Amino acid sequence: MLNSSLLQLGAALRSKKISSVELTQLYLHRIAALNSKLNAYITINEEMSLVQAHAADILLAQSKTHALTGIPIAQKDIFCAMGWRTTCGSKMLSNFIAPYDAHVIEQFNRVGAVNLGKTNMDEFAMGSSNETSYFGPVKNPWNRNAVPGGSSGGSAAAVSARLCAAATGTDTGGSIRQPAALCGISGLKPTYGAVSRYGMIAFASSLDQAGPMAHSAEDLALLLNVMAGFDERDSTSLQREAEDYSRDLNKPLNGLRIGLPKEFFAAGLSADVAQAIEASIAEYKKLGASVVDISLPNSRLSIPVYYVLAPAEASSNLSRYDGVRYGYRAPEYTNLADMYEKSRAQGFGEEVKRRIMIGTYVLSHGYYDAYYLQAQKIRRLIAQDFVEAFKQCDVIMGPTTPTTAFNLCEKNDDPVQMYLSDIYTIAVNLAGLPGMSIPAGFGGNDLPVGLQIIGNYFDEARMLNVAHQYQQVTDWHTRTPQHIEV
Amino acid sequence: MSLSINDVYKVARLARLGMTEQEAQTAHVQLLNIFGLIAEMQAVDTSGIAPMSHAQDITQRLRADVVTEHNQRELFQAAAPQIKNGLYLVPQVIE
Numbered sequence: 001m002l003n004s005s006l007l008q009l010g011a012a013l014r015s016k017k018i019s020s021v022e023l024t025q026l027y028l029h030r031i032a033a034l035n036s037k038l039n040a041y042i043t044i045n046e047e048m049s050l051v052q053a054h055a056a057d058i059l060l061a062q063s064k065t066h067a068l069t070g071i072p073i074a075q076k077d078i079f080c081a082m083g084w085r086t087t088c089g090s091k092m093l094s095n096f097i098a099p100y101d102a103h104v105i106e107q108f109n110r111v112g113a114v115n116l117g118k119t120n121m122d123e124f125a126m127g128s129s130n131e132t133s134y135f136g137p138v139k140n141p142w143n144r145n146a147v148p149g150g151s152s153g154g155s156a157a158a159v160s161a162r163l164c165a166a167a168t169g170t171d172t173g174g175s176i177r178q179p180a181a182l183c184g185i186s187g188l189k190p191t192y193g194a195v196s197r198y199g200m201i202a203f204a205s206s207l208d209q210a211g212p213m214a215h216s217a218e219d220l221a222l223l224l225n226v227m228a229g230f231d232e233r234d235s236t237s238l239q240r241e242a243e244d245y246s247r248d249l250n251k252p253l254n255g256l257r258i259g260l261p262k263e264f265f266a267a268g269l270s271a272d273v274a275q276a277i278e279a280s281i282a283e284y285k286k287l288g289a290s291v292v293d294i295s296l297p298n299s300r301l302s303i304p305v306y307y308v309l310a311p312a313e314a315s316s317n318l319s320r321y322d323g324v325r326y327g328y329r330a331p332e333y334t335n336l337a338d339m340y341e342k343s344r345a346q347g348f349g350e351e352v353k354r355r356i357m358i359g360t361y362v363l364s365h366g367y368y369d370a371y372y373l374q375a376q377k378i379r380r381l382i383a384q385d386f387v388e389a390f391k392q393c394d395v396i397m398g399p400t401t402p403t404t405a406f407n408l409c410e411k412n413d414d415p416v417q418m419y420l421s422d423i424y425t426i427a428v429n430l431a432g433l434p435g436m437s438i439p440a441g442f443g444g445n446d447l448p449v450g451l452q453i454i455g456n457y458f459d460e461a462r463m464l465n466v467a468h469q470y471q472q473v474t475d476w477h478t479r480t481p482q483h484i485e486v
Numbered sequence: 487m488s489l490s491i492n493d494v495y496k497v498a499r500l501a502r503l504g505m506t507e508q509e510a511q512t513a514h515v516q517l518l519n520i521f522g523l524i525a526e527m528q529a530v531d532t533s534g535i536a537p538m539s540h541a542q543d544i545t546q547r548l549r550a551d552v553v554t555e556h557n558q559r560e561l562f563q564a565a566a567p568q569i570k571n572g573l574y575l576v577p578q579v580i581e
Contacts, residue, residue: 099561192541199513206540209564235547236540304527307520315501322502329567337502338575353503357513358520361493361499370528376537378530382539416519432541457542 001026003478004164006071006219009165013070020070021298024049024114030162031117033486037144039156042077042135042400043118052114055299059112067222074164076155078125079210080199081105085114088201089151090320092328092347097418103198103231104168104210111226118165119414120154121408124318125175125203125413128421131412134350137407139184141481142447146405149179150430155213156183161484166214166223170200172207172401173306175424180213181400181450184439186218186467186477187283191236191457192432195224196231204313205236207306207429210472215432216477217438217467221246224460230310240458248465254288258465259393261296263450264424270403276441276449277399280470284397285467292393296385301378302427303419308375309430314352315359321347354415358415383431390456395466399424400450404443424452425483435461438467441478448476491518 001009001018012018028046035041036170045240049072056070080086080098082105087093101109107116122132130138130153138153140146141161148157152169156179159167169176180187188211195210199359209287211271224245258281265274281291301411301467319401323329323343330342348356362371403421428435433454451470471477494514498505505513558571568575 096565099565101557193544232547232549236542236544238542238544239547243570301530302525304524307524309528319502323567324576325562325567327567333577336579338504339577340502341504344502346504351547354513354516354520356503357494357497357517361489361497361517364497364500371524373537373572374527374532374540376530377535378527379533380535380538381530383541414519416523419520419523479574 003480005216006068006166006214006222009071010067010069011204011314013063020053020060020114021050023070024053024072024116025163027473031239034163034468036159038118038139038141038157040116040138040161040163041074042087042089042120042154045084045117045143045222046081046198047206047262049116053180055113056112066111068108068226070114071165072114073108073121074116074155074167075150076157076170077104078144078170079105079168080201081118084118086201087135088119088125089135090348090352092193093417094134094328097362098324099456102218103196103233104200104227104331107226107229109469113226117154117308118142119158119167122151122153123352124201124314124354125151125170126314126351128174128178129406129411130179131408132349137408138389140405140447141484142184145256145404145407147182147408149405150183151175152213153179156180156185156187159183159185159213159215166212166219168210168227169213170208170210171429172310172481173429174202174209174422176401177400177435177450177452178211178422180437182405182448183477184448184476185213186216186220186436186438186464187211188224188436188460189269189428190460191434192230193236194228194238194460196229196234198231203318204310206313207310209429216471217464218246218249220436221249221464224238243461245461247463248461249468251465252288253284253466253469256284256395257292257393258284258289259292259294259295259396260391261299261389261396264398265294265297268402269399270443273399273401273403274450276443277440279450280440280451281397283370283470283474284399286294287340287473290452294389294392294396296389297426298378298381301429302382302430305378305382305421306426307358307373307419308371309379311312311355311359312363312372313359315356315363318352323347351415375410379430382427386431386433398452400437402454404445404447404449428454433457436463436467438470439479441476447462489514530539
């Protein structure tokens with residue numbers, strides 16, 4: 001059951017081989033046994049999950065079902081879910097019970113999926129290793145001395161260790177794709193605007209995008225069918241016809257043109273990751289694809305641009321945490337200003353404070369043009385590189401990360417080194433393009449390698465087709481961590 | 487880039503982040519490193535390039551001027567640190 005696809009789980013539920021309550025309990029028991037080793041979940045609420053599972057069983061009995069009815073899904077703790085503690089990995093929100101549902105949560109509730117729990121994450125999604133969480137780091141199920149990646153590290157670890165059927169994540173600079181790569185699972189960041197940000201706690205609003213994390217491209221397509229869609233409560237939600245992201249899964253890849261950006265294979269890429277990526281490209285050639293050499297000349301600027309724009313937006317978004325309306329308030333203070341300063345100093349962790357400082361500085365008087373405006377202009381250059389590249393190819397491929405999972409504490413003291421680990425993912429967010437990561441073998445240390453697939457705007461169905469065809473002829477996505485009994 | 491320790495205190499004050507002397511010194515070193523990373527950006531010629539604030543060039547959607555939210559004060563104030571009679575309590579600001 002634990003290695004079943006979402007389609008297989010749905011079939012088992014509809015044929016009454018297992019009930020949603022039984023399936024939910026199976027995962028809850030695994031979480032009870034294994035979460036202390038991995039720290040993948042921040043909040044479990046058996047009672048609330050089982051209420052949803054009972055309701056799903058009633059729908060199943062009446063044959064009023066959707067593909068995901070009764071299936072237990074882990075939700076990143078960035079999504080407000082009514083009645084659930086929603087912390088965003090921060091002390092600031094450690095006691096916050098969400099009074100409403102995010103659009104993504106509503107969508108899963110609408111089809112009768114079960115909320116299995118809230119997964120651990122870097123504080124306010126700021127991090128690449130899940131070590132900035134107030135609730136402690138998540139461990140990589142493949143090697144518990146290694147990080148799971150971040151910020152959606154809890155979701156990636158939970159999927160990898162079979163502590164849920166599938167999960168949600170969010171991706172501002174790589175936070176779905178990087179942990180998916182490091183934990184050996186599949187993850188997709190959709191085109192900016194495809195999934196509503198309503199009720200998703202804001203980090204950098206012009207970059208934040210929610211997406212699914214699961215075992216396979218086929219599972220991702222089913223999840224994205226539920227998550228995507230227009231929502232008038234998000235002013236950047238795109239008004240488009242609903243589409244079936246599974247529709248092209250089985251198309252052959254004959255004639256597919258794969259662009260390989262030379263910048264993604266240059267110095268800084270470790271040899272074992274390069275080897276695994278080259279082997280997967282060779283597999284694609286066998287499937288009928290051809291390879292085109294392309295260049296994204298401005299992609300090297302994506303890290304500096306990102307570390308101006310994202311902190312600037314974050315410093316503005318996080319000004320709402322004032323200790324007045326909700327969230328942490330310091331126990332002692334002398335006046336209103338002191339209350340703000342102490343509540344924010346005590347409620348936020350180091351990385352969040354660092355980014356608020358960067359953002360406040362680049363937006364301050366006299367520096368706006370030199371930093372913020374300059375970064376926005378280079379953002380356009382980065383996006384234009386992709387426009388040019390997609391004139392020559394259908395999808396772009398490369399590594400998701402320069403190395404396999406690094407060790408816990410390895411990059412903790414040096415923010416710049418940590419920032420550089422997102423070198424291949426950030427440009428995609430700046431351009432607003434869809435990107436995904438799928439398992440593509442293992443590195444020298446037996447840790448997973450992720451293959452990144454970048455598509456043109458709204459080309460998710462094709463990317464899922466490209467990933468699915470690879471997963472028909474390889475079995476990397478079915479591998480399970482050795483130390484996690486299934 | 488000449489970010490001084492006084493700039494660090496000034497920015498912390500603007501951001502309403504209380505900071506000890508030691509925290510400010512650590513922040514100063516780290517911010518200098520980060521701005522070293524960002525500096526690469528300054529050399530790029532961007533004359534004639536329009537700033538990009540949004541991935542899709544869409545305009546702000548308008549909606550009809552009708553009430554869509556109803557009053558949920560009690561529900562929302564349940565998350566507040568301190569309330570009284572439907573009001574948020576803060577330290578006295580007017581003498």
